[in-house]
Amino acid sequence: xxxxxxxxxxxxxxxxxxxxxxxxxxxxxxxxxxxxxxxxxxxxxxxxxxxxxxxxxxxxxxxxxxxxxxxxxxxxxxxxxxxxxxxxxxxxxxxxxxxxxxxxxxxxxxxxxxxxxxxxxxxxxxxxxxxxxxxxxxxxxx
Numbered sequence: 026x027x028x029x030x031x032x033x034x035x036x037x038x039x040x041x042x043x044x045x046x047x048x049x050x051x052x053x054x055x056x057x058x059x060x061x062x063x064x065x066x067x068x069x070x071x072x073x074x075x076x077x078x079x080x081x082x083x084x085x086x087x088x089x090x091x092x093x094x095x096x097x098x099x100x101x102x103x104x105x106x107x108x109x110x111x112x113x114x115x116x117x118x119x120x121x122x123x124x125x126x127x128x129x130x131x132x133x134x135x136x137x138x139x140x141x142x143x144x145x146x147x148x149x150x151x152x153x154x155x156x157x158x159x160x161x162x163x164x165x166x167x
Contacts, residue, residue: 056080060100069093095132103128 043051061076071079071093075086079097086094103125110121127139 056101056104059104060097063100064093064096067096069096071097092133096129099129099131099133102131 057073057077057080060080061071061073064071064076071086071089075089076097078084078086079094080101106125106128110117115121123139130138
């Protein structure tokens with residue numbers, strides 16, 4: 026498997042740098058699939074093609090909830106925000122993580138958007154207890 030990955034990477038490296046239109050197309054495909062799959066995991070019923078219509082055309086889909094549409098739009102905004110952080114080569118901060126959380130929940134759960142949970146999180150069927158607030162992750166990353 027790793028040999029196949031290495032071969033494909035070499036082929037890609039030979040074509041480097043990719044043309045701007047190819048990069049744009051790949052980014053749009055990644056944004057669409059990332060948004061669709063992330064939301065589907067959380068129970069969003071928009072199909073891949075419906076997600077594409079919402080993202081690209083800003084059109085609402087009949088029979089789908091406002092919440093489902095906001096999940097798509099908000100996810101895109103959060104990705105754009107993360108790309109901006111990366112492009113500016115900023116160090117990861119607690120403020121940025123809270124901003125990402127806010128962008129994801131904006132218009133869906135404004136009361137909790139950008140805030141830590143006050144109740145303990147338990148993973149059903151697991152003995153693992155999630156670590157204390159995100160500061161642990163920030164220290165590890167930076």
